[in-house]
Amino acid sequence: MYTVGIRGNLTASHSLLGVEPEEAEPHEHTYRIEWRCRAKSLDERGFAVDIAFMESALTELLRSLEKSYLNDLEFFARRPVSVENLALYLHGRLENRLQQTNAAGDRTLLSEICVWESESAWAAYRP
Numbered sequence: 001m002y003t004v005g006i007r008g009n010l011t012a013s014h015s016l017l018g019v020e021p022e023e024a025e026p027h028e029h030t031y032r033i034e035w036r037c038r039a040k041s042l043d044e045r046g047f048a049v050d051i052a053f054m055e056s057a058l059t060e061l062l063r064s065l066e067k068s069y070l071n072d073l074e075f076f077a078r079r080p081v082s083v084e085n086l087a088l089y090l091h092g093r094l095e096n097r098l099q100q101t102n103a104a105g106d107r108t109l110l111s112e113i114c115v116w117e118s119e120s121a122w123a124a125y126r127p
Contacts, residue, residue, distance in 0.1 A: 002048035005036035006055050010062045014070040014081035026069065031086070032116040033062065035094060039109050049098075049109065057097040061090065087115045087125035095127075 013028040035058055039048035070081045075092075079085050091113040098111060112126035 001038045001040055002042060003036055003038045004048050004051055004054070005034060006051060006058055007032060007034045008058050008062050009033065010065055012065055012068050012070050014076075016080055016082065026071075029117045031083075033058065033090060034114040034116070035090075035111065036114070037098070037109060037111045053101065057094055061093050061097075083115050083117045083121070083123040084125070087113045087123050090115065091125045091127075 010031045010033055011028060012031065013026050015026045016023045018024075035054060037049040037054065042048055070076060070086065073089070075089050076085065091111065094113065095111060098109060110126065112124055114122055114124040116122040
């Protein structure tokens with residue numbers, strides 16, 4: 001299996017209920033987002049996935065969320081804005097882009113999102 005990946009940054013705020021008081025207040029993180037894609041084979045260009053496509057898709061998504069209050073997103077109306085759920089949210093949006101462009105052709109493609117909320121704390125989502 002081949003793996004390619006990129007990373008980007010997102011500065012956004014959120015609040016969590018039912019946790020320490022400082023977490024319940026709106027606060028900001030600069031998240032580091034890592035997106036990895038795996039494919040069983042390479043395409044005719046020798047790519048598992050086109051990294052330029054991945055960079056464009058991730059940049060566009062992160063730009064749309066930059067400086068936002070994540071709790072306002074409809075996705076988080078039904079779930080806490082944890083780092084785990086942020087990984088799930090980002091993965092869903094990027095997976096849709098992969099499927100729309102058929103980036104893998106007839107090759108099996110798996111993707112994973114890892115969201116770092118600090119230098120030492122992260123969560124990942126992979127279906």
